[in-house]
Amino acid sequence: xxxxxxxxxxxxxxxxxxxxxxxxxxxxxxxxxxxxxxxxxxxxxxxxxxxxxxxxxxxxxxxxxxxxxxxxxxxxxxxxxxxxxxxxxxxxxxxxxxxxxxxxxxxxxxxxxxxxxxxxxxxxxxxxxxxxxxxxxxxxxxxxxxxxxxxxxxxxxxxxxxxxxxxxxxxxxxxxxxxxxxxxxxxxxxxxxxxxxxxxxxxxxxxxxxxxxxxxxxxxxxxxxxxxxxxxxxxxxxxxxxxxxxxxxxxxxxxxxxxxxxxxxxxxxxxxxxxxxxxxxxxxxxxxxxxxxxxxxxxxxxxxxxxxxxxxxxxxx
Amino acid sequence: xxxxxxxxxxxxxxxxxxxxxxxxxxxxxxxxxxxxxxxxxxxxxxxxxxxxxxxxxxxxxxxxxxxxxxxxxxxxxxxxxxxxxxxxxxxxxxxxxxxxxxxxxxxxxxxxxxxxxxxxxxxxxxxxxxxxxxxxxxxxxxxxxxxxxxxxxxxxxxxxxxxxxxxxxxxxxxxxxxxxxxxxxxxxxxxxxxxxxxxxxxxxxxxxxxxxxxxxxxxxxxxxxxxxxxxxxxxxxxxxxxxxxxxxxxxxxxxxxxxxxxxxxxxxxxxxxxxxxxxxxxxxxxxxxxxxxxxxxxxxxxxxxxxxxxxxxxxxx
DNA sequence: TTGTAAGCGTTATCAA
DNA sequence: TTGATAACGCTTACAA
Numbered sequence: 134x135x136x137x138x139x140x141x142x143x144x145x146x147x148x149x150x151x152x153x154x155x156x157x158x159x160x161x162x163x164x165x166x167x168x169x170x171x172x173x174x175x176x177x178x179x180x181x182x183x184x185x186x187x188x189x190x191x192x193x194x195x196x197x198x199x200x201x202x203x204x205x206x207x208x209x210x211x212x213x214x215x216x217x218x219x220x221x222x223x224x225x226x227x228x229x230x231x232x233x234x235x236x237x238x239x240x241x242x243x244x245x246x247x248x249x250x251x252x253x254x255x256x257x258x259x260x261x262x263x264x265x266x267x268x269x270x271x272x273x274x275x276x277x278x279x280x281x282x283x284x285x286x287x288x289x290x291x292x293x294x295x296x297x298x299x300x301x302x303x304x305x306x307x308x309x310x311x312x313x314x315x316x317x318x319x320x321x322x323x324x325x326x327x328x329x330x331x332x333x334x335x336x337x338x339x340x341x342x343x344x345x346x347x348x349x350x351x352x353x354x355x356x357x358x359x360x361x362x363x364x365x366x367x368x369x370x371x372x373x374x375x376x377x378x379x380x381x382x383x384x385x386x387x388x389x390x391x392x393x394x395x396x397x398x399x400x401x402x403x404x405x406x407x408x409x410x411x412x413x414x415x416x417x418x419x420x421x422x423x424x425x426x427x428x429x430x431x432x433x434x435x436x437x438x439x440x441x442x443x444x445x446x447x448x449x450x
Numbered sequence: 451x452x453x454x455x456x457x458x459x460x461x462x463x464x465x466x467x468x469x470x471x472x473x474x475x476x477x478x479x480x481x482x483x484x485x486x487x488x489x490x491x492x493x494x495x496x497x498x499x500x501x502x503x504x505x506x507x508x509x510x511x512x513x514x515x516x517x518x519x520x521x522x523x524x525x526x527x528x529x530x531x532x533x534x535x536x537x538x539x540x541x542x543x544x545x546x547x548x549x550x551x552x553x554x555x556x557x558x559x560x561x562x563x564x565x566x567x568x569x570x571x572x573x574x575x576x577x578x579x580x581x582x583x584x585x586x587x588x589x590x591x592x593x594x595x596x597x598x599x600x601x602x603x604x605x606x607x608x609x610x611x612x613x614x615x616x617x618x619x620x621x622x623x624x625x626x627x628x629x630x631x632x633x634x635x636x637x638x639x640x641x642x643x644x645x646x647x648x649x650x651x652x653x654x655x656x657x658x659x660x661x662x663x664x665x666x667x668x669x670x671x672x673x674x675x676x677x678x679x680x681x682x683x684x685x686x687x688x689x690x691x692x693x694x695x696x697x698x699x700x701x702x703x704x705x706x707x708x709x710x711x712x713x714x715x716x717x718x719x720x721x722x723x724x725x726x727x728x729x730x731x732x733x734x735x736x737x738x739x740x741x742x743x744x745x746x747x748x749x750x751x752x753x754x755x756x757x758x759x760x761x762x763x764x765x766x767x
Numbered sequence: 768t769t770g771t772a773a774g775c776g777t778t779a780t781c782a783a
Numbered sequence: 784t785t786g787a788t789a790a791c792g793c794t795t796a797c798a799a
Contacts, residue, residue, distance in 0.1 A: 157776035
């Protein structure tokens with residue numbers, strides 16, 4: 134169109150305070166300018182970060198974010214998703230763990246041809262677009278750091294089995310141990326569920342052993358905090374008697390003393406990247422073409438005060 | 451209509467998998483079935499609880515929740531609100547502190563005749579519908595509990611000055627002190643901002659004094675955690691050397707050792723009540739009639755292990 | 768109680 | 784480049 138026409142229209146828009154009606158645009162244009170964010174994560178800080186990240190990208194393009202907690206209210210996946218897909222007809226859905234791996238959710242999304250992006254999904258990374266970080270390498274690097282401090286008997290608290298990242302973090306830990314000639318002692322590995330409570334329970338049995346570990350690496354900060362709590366009650370000083378490392382970089386990691394050495398997950402960045410793939414249409418294109426699409430973002434090892442050199446003569450070895 | 455007609459229609463709806471299109475309903479019915487939730491709160495647990503509460507009520511009536519963090523991304527109120535009000539045209543908005551008291555936000559909402567509900571607003575409770583708890587009384591009760599343990603030199607860390615609850619909590623504290631013949635010592639009161647960091651700083655100066663308090667009551671759990679952290683670094687044992695009480699009942703309150711004695715705020719319930727007022731139309735009616743409307747919900751004092759009887763011969767008195 | 772028709776405020780298509 | 788016109792899928796008011 135001609136520049137002066139454009140200017141005249143712009144002036145009119147501003148002058149009359151014209152505001153396009155979203156509902157009308159949606160109805161006529163068959164796009165809702167709405168993106169759904171599904172989660173079922175007990176960690177409010179994770180959810181909050183994801184929202185911030187996604188919304189930041191949404192605002193740039195006039196999109197809005199619809200939040201859908203999954204299990205928080207005892208709702209089953211279908212009853213949450215159906216309205217969002219078939220009534221609201223969101224333009225795309227961002228799935229955070231563990232929803233990223235929920236088979237029924239993925240199936241419903243595929244069937245309805247609703248574009249989606251999986252954040253930190255499990256193995257099947259080819260099933261739909263995804264954004265993630267290298268959890269394996271992060272765990273590997275942290276373990277190498279611990280080994281570098283002289284630790285050999287390193288305990289590990291695994292993440293929730295429903296989360297795709299859990300096996301990757303454990304494998305990274307195990308790989309680093311193997312590469313440095315330290316076999317992973319099965320007695321020093323415990324199952325956790327990403328919660329403080331589960332870390333607490335894991336540590337109780339982990340640290341009660343005669344030959345207890347000199348360091349514990351937990352697959353989440355909340356669990357690491359549970360470990361620290363048990364250590365404190367046992368009279369162990371951190372890091373002198375026990376080194377503790379976490380994973381996430383929760384705000385809580387800075388609230389304890391000593392502050393927690395951990396891995397920073399780029400949560401907001403991953404969510405923003407997911408929104409980007411949805412808004413740009415890349416996710417839709419990839420999905421329709423059945424082609425893989427993913428973005429990997431960088432993590433960061435955050436060294437604080439909860440890890441130190443192993444004592445001269447620890448209990449074991 | 452006749453029951454059999456109703457049944458026939460229902461069967462058809464189910465059989466054909468009919469899904470009313472939200473955009474079309476919105477356009478024709480001039481209601482969006484969308485509710486906005488505005489917040490600007492550094493505490494993810496608070497935000498998360500509020501979302502859970504609001505969404506729970508929304509789902510019952512086929513509504514969806516649009517989240518709008520305020521300052522988190524450096525956005526100014528108007529640029530966040532305008533699209534939500536004029537483009538999306540949400541049916542109502544829920545304002546959590548400190549947005550509940552933001553003059554520009556309130557003005558824009560009033561001008562656009564968008565129904566809203568303020569959660570825990572400041573003084574001007576007649577300005578629009580609101581839901582709240584009795585912060586004054588909660589602080590009063592907690593202070594009485596502390597006084598009952600024999601504490602007389604009680605420190606207080608105030609909440610963020612922009613939050614309406616802050617003066618109410620302080621006043622409740624001061625009232626209880628006065629009622630029990632203990633003057634509030636200005637040297638034992640510090641300004642905080644609801645964050646761990648601010649509680650930490652407040653405690654540093656509070657506890658460095660020769661005549662330090664035997665108990666500290668912080669207007670939020672995060673600040674109380676900051677106080678506990680300082681105490682730990684100073685070698686003070688809680689609650690033997692210092693009692694600490696918080697306010698909120700964050701998940702974090704259970705993660706520290708000893709666990710924090712605090713006030714449980716009914717955050718999810720308040721958000722649910724706000725959604726209720728919006729969905730039922732009560733908020734709209736009250737707003738249009740210029741009539742007051744508010745709901746008060748119950749708090750709860752949660753006694754855990756961070757408070758104990760005052761030592762036989764404390765530093766002061 | 769049921770059926771019919773007229774919008775709702777856009778986008779998209781097609782002529783001009 | 785511009786203007787006119789038909790959907791889009793509902794709600795609502797009114798007629799049957």
